[in-house]
Amino acid sequence: MKKKPVKERILDAALRLFNEKGFHGVSVEQIVEEANTSKGGFYHNFKSKDELLYQIHDVFITHAIEETKEAYNHYKTPITRLCAILDSFTKIFALYQSHITVFYQESMYLSESFQKAINLKRDQYRHLLEQVIREGQERGDFRKEIPANIVTLAIIGMINWTYKWFDQNGPLSMEAIADIFKDFVLHALITEAGKQEAGKVAKSFSR
Amino acid sequence: MKKKPVKERILDAALRLFNEKGFHGVSVEQIVEEANTSKGGFYHNFKSKDELLYQIHDVFITHAIEETKEAYNHYKTPITRLCAILDSFTKIFALYQSHITVFYQESMYLSESFQKAINLKRDQYRHLLEQVIREGQERGDFRKEIPANIVTLAIIGMINWTYKWFDQNGPLSMEAIADIFKDFVLHALITEAGKQEAGKVAKSFSR
DNA sequence: TTCAACATACCGACTGGTCGGTCGGTTATT
DNA sequence: AATAACCGACCGACCAGTCGGTATGTTGAA
Incomplete structure (x- = not known):
């Protein structure tokens, strides 16, 4: 065994x-x-203790990008895409909570070259989300008053922070939290015009 | 000198x-x-290198609680209080970014007793914000569909995360970011009934 | 089939260096 | 004089990484 x-x-x-x-x-x-x-x-x-740390990082972030791309490709409107990304995000966070804890606490101790590799992937990931926000704004689904890049960082912060407090054995599942986050973010972003679609979508997403 | x-x-x-x-x-x-x-x-x-770390932590969190309490006492409605807290929050973050970076990256290495002291203050801080949300829900200003504790954590995460990306020399000042966050959070939380007040308040807050 | 040559996977005692913390002593202050 | 503040050589523990070795395949020529 x-x-x-x-x-x-x-x-x-x-x-x-x-x-x-x-x-x-x-x-x-x-x-x-x-x-x-x-x-x-x-x-x-x-090769070193550092490389071990790097590999732990890489497993998770690679997976996250993969999942997010899939979420993006699978849906065709900004609202559905945003919801799908939030779902995949939170799912990943429940699964890889340990990886993420290590990831954020210790990544600063990695050597320059490892850091670069990691940051590249983080950026890749961020841009995916930012693009969805931007497309939503262009399409008129999301409000244009708030800059897409800051909104992106706000959302990422909101989700990332869960690694600090989410309790696998707590009263709320990660899916339940994802539903709350989706509700929160959609209300923050959506325009009057986007409301009908959001209403429809919410049901299929927050089951 | x-x-x-x-x-x-x-x-x-x-x-x-x-x-x-x-x-x-x-x-x-x-x-x-x-x-x-x-x-x-x-x-x-x-007494030790640990104690030094603890004191760095304490300076900042104590100040944060102080400021937040003041923001709470100075205003009388949930909406204004929330905005004031977000403002003081972000102001503190601009001022203490170094403290906070150390605070979040390294606090896990503190000894048990130091950790307890720190966590106590963190909780104190969280409960202040949570109470404002809760009061807003009771008063009908904030939507009741989303649980106050999760909203609190979402907001804290959103703001805390800025320590990872905020650039003192970047194009956006911390005040500008605070304005965006206030807009974001208010739109996410507010009810139809709360809208008039929010409209009025927004002007005085996001100058 | 056999065995030699090589490669890969793994072992664990050891090393070179670092670092938190100590302590006996010195200087400044009251 | 007495106490607090400060100095810096030194100690012991620890720890990442090394290195000489073994053991277990894998290949391929006789």
């Missing part, structure tokens, strides 16, 4: 430990012990 | 360095060098 490859065991153990004690609160020794392997096994699979 | 007390010099230096390289990226040696003092001077003023 212990047939998982070492690399995967290390990633799992590291994630668990980093999430609990932080990157600097965990030594490579502790990781390899938890993963039932050795220093040698570790450095055979990873 | 170099007559600042050592303790203050240490706090300043530490803040600058932590903000740049993170708590674990800076040694006590580096701090005392930057502050033009010595290890002895440091440990005469602080």
